[in-house]
Amino acid sequence: xTVRFDLRIPDRGLALTGELTPGxxxxxxxxxxxxxxxLHALAGLLPSVGTVHxxxxxxxxxPPEARQVGLVFQxxxxxxxxxxxxNVAFGTTGPxxxxxxxxxxxxxxxxxxxxxxxxxxxxxxxxxxxxxRPSWLLLDEPMSALAPDARRELFADLRAALEExxxxxxxxxxxxxxxxxxxxxxxxxxxxxxxxxxxLTADAQDAVVAxxxxxxxxxxxxDADGRVAGRHAxxxxxxxxxxxxHVTVRPEDVIVARPPFGPTSARNALxxxxxxxxxxxxxxxxxxDAGLRITASVTPRAVDDLGLAEGVAVRLWVKxxxxxxx
Amino acid sequence: MTPAELQAVGLSLAVATAATLLxxxxxxxxxTWFARRRTPMALVCEALVTVxxxxxxxxxxxxxxxxxxxxxxxxxxxxxxxxxxxxxxxVALPLFVRAVxxxxxxxxxxxxxxxxxxxxxxxxxWRRVVLPLALPAVIGGALLAFARALGExxxxxxxxxxxxxxxxxxxxxxxxxxxxxxGDGTAWRLSLAAVVLSLLAAGLAEVAARRRR
Numbered sequence: 001x002t003v004r005f006d007l008r009i010p011d012r013g014l015a016l017t018g019e020l021t022p023g024x025x026x027x028x029x030x031x032x033x034x035x036x037x038x039l040h041a042l043a044g045l046l047p048s049v050g051t052v053h054x055x056x057x058x059x060x061x062x063p064p065e066a067r068q069v070g071l072v073f074q075x076x077x078x079x080x081x082x083x084x085x086x087n088v089a090f091g092t093t094g095p096x097x098x099x100x101x102x103x104x105x106x107x108x109x110x111x112x113x114x115x116x117x118x119x120x121x122x123x124x125x126x127x128x129x130x131x132x133r134p135s136w137l138l139l140d141e142p143m144s145a146l147a148p149d150a151r152r153e154l155f156a157d158l159r160a161a162l163e164e165x166x167x168x169x170x171x172x173x174x175x176x177x178x179x180x181x182x183x184x185x186x187x188x189x190x191x192x193x194x195x196x197x198x199x200l201t202a203d204a205q206d207a208v209v210a211x212x213x214x215x216x217x218x219x220x221x222x223d224a225d226g227r228v229a230g231r232h233a234x235x236x237x238x239x240x241x242x243x244x245x246h247v248t249v250r251p252e253d254v255i256v257a258r259p260p261f262g263p264t265s266a267r268n269a270l271x272x273x274x275x276x277x278x279x280x281x282x283x284x285x286x287x288x289d290a291g292l293r294i295t296a297s298v299t300p301r302a303v304d305d306l307g308l309a310e311g312v313a314v315r316l317w318v319k320x321x322x323x324x325x326x
Numbered sequence: 327m328t329p330a331e332l333q334a335v336g337l338s339l340a341v342a343t344a345a346t347l348l349x350x351x352x353x354x355x356x357x358t359w360f361a362r363r364r365t366p367m368a369l370v371c372e373a374l375v376t377v378x379x380x381x382x383x384x385x386x387x388x389x390x391x392x393x394x395x396x397x398x399x400x401x402x403x404x405x406x407x408x409x410x411x412x413x414x415x416x417v418a419l420p421l422f423v424r425a426v427x428x429x430x431x432x433x434x435x436x437x438x439x440x441x442x443x444x445x446x447x448x449x450x451x452w453r454r455v456v457l458p459l460a461l462p463a464v465i466g467g468a469l470l471a472f473a474r475a476l477g478e479x480x481x482x483x484x485x486x487x488x489x490x491x492x493x494x495x496x497x498x499x500x501x502x503x504x505x506x507x508x509g510d511g512t513a514w515r516l517s518l519a520a521v522v523l524s525l526l527a528a529g530l531a532e533v534a535a536r537r538r539r
Contacts, residue, residue, distance in 0.1 A: 045442065064439070065444075065446055091446075
């Protein structure tokens with residue numbers, strides 16, 4: 001299943017061409033670049049000129065209800081007069097127990113959607129699109145406004161669901177972690193044009209450029225000796241897959257330590273100094289200069305207990321398994 | 327109350343109910359149209375529908391007489407029991423349409439888009455999303471139209487006359503009683519009934535309006 005499109009949205013100055021293949025394509029772009037416009041035009045909600053084909057079948061002259069697309073809106077758009085279960089079942093006639101189960105909504109099924117937390121509402125929006133058994137998916141920042149824990153949890157469910165079905169999926173996101181954890185390819189929407197930055201695993205160079213533009217700092221080139229970013233002592237890395245040229249690590253997988261240092265199972269130790277500490281929701285991002293710029297995500301409590309502040313010397317521990325090739 | 331007075335009250339309730347039911351589909355259609363489409367055509371139609379709200383009801387009745395009378399379409403409606411229903415329906419329609427319009431306007435258009443991507447046709451999206459969300463406004467509008475129909479006098483007097491048991495609603499019966507020397511008791515009792523019924527309908531309309539918020 002592939003979805004091929006060649007669309008112009010004259011009002012927005014957009015001319016967008018692309019081919020969605022099975023798997024998750026991440027869509028990056030500055031605010032106002034037209035990411036949401038592209039999704040809505042593909043779904044038939046925004047007037048556009050051009051073509052959309054799903055496996056050679058023309059969709060562009062069909063109304064939204066006949067495009068078999070699952071669209072998760074950025075602002076969710078749950079039906080406020082319906083229960084969780086009725087929202088999920090809106091687009092389908094069959095039972096939705098398995099979908100409620102998959103997105104952990106079973107205990108909430110009778111609740112009104114107006115009485116849910118942000119994370120729960122997000123789950124309902126995903127489940128509602130999923131229940132219709134769409135043949136392709138458009139997700140507009142499906143992880144926005146979620147606490148880190150809720151995001152990780154929803155990730156796992158979404159990843160599992162997507163891997164099972166192998167649907168073509170276009171996902172708008174601005175969060176580096178979302179991109180690295182969920183996407184197989186990357187597109188960048190810039191100045192009204194779509195650039196395919198290539199698969200995250202094979203053609204990493206373009207992907208890295210695009211990822212950096214989106215604020216993903218922790219993607220480093222690795223040379224043949226395993227030296228990261230060319231200037232650090234070799235790291236103990238997992239086996240290198242073919243074509244992989246960069247490694248990345250998630251901020252929550254970096255451990256921050258202050259002396260005295262005891263023995264540890266983590267294979268990679270990087271000494272450096274704290275450059276900056278910034279708030280990220282309930283967590284604190286500790287930016288450390290250790291030859292590489294590395295960011296660790298820790299709790300405010302840890303910041304206090306360790307006495308972390310600008311200029312403080314720290315040692316960062318990174319487990320080998322936490323380093324991922326791209 | 328005398329049998330004639332009870333008959334007037336019964337007829338008033340029947341006429342107001344029939345007029346409200348007659349208005350319901352029209353108000354839903356026009357209210358939705360006016361809320362969603364701001365085309366010149368819609369604006370002209372909206373102005374036309376609003377006219378009976380500000381026109382002297384006697385003029386509306388005269389207009390109906392011209393349209394349905396012998397020199398108009400020639401349908402024998404004037405002075406039949408159908409006449410007060412039509413007159414009340416037309417006078418009450420603007421209030422109903424406005425209430426529906428405001429109710430539909432308050433429904434987030436994005437919800438209709440969401441319903442469409444979930445397989446709903448425009449009609450299904452309206453029935454399953456817009457109508458339930460606008461329902462308190464629709465009920466409020468219906469009660470307001472009902473109350474207005476209960477009080478309708480001018481258009482009915484001209485178009486339907488005051489035939490006992492056929493077109494003599496409470497306002498017409500009160501007016502008739504006041505023309506008679508010994509009609510004070512009737513006028514008093516029917517006025518009391520009118521006040522009670524109007525308060526009831528207006529009060530329920532207010533309750534519906536508050537539930538919306």
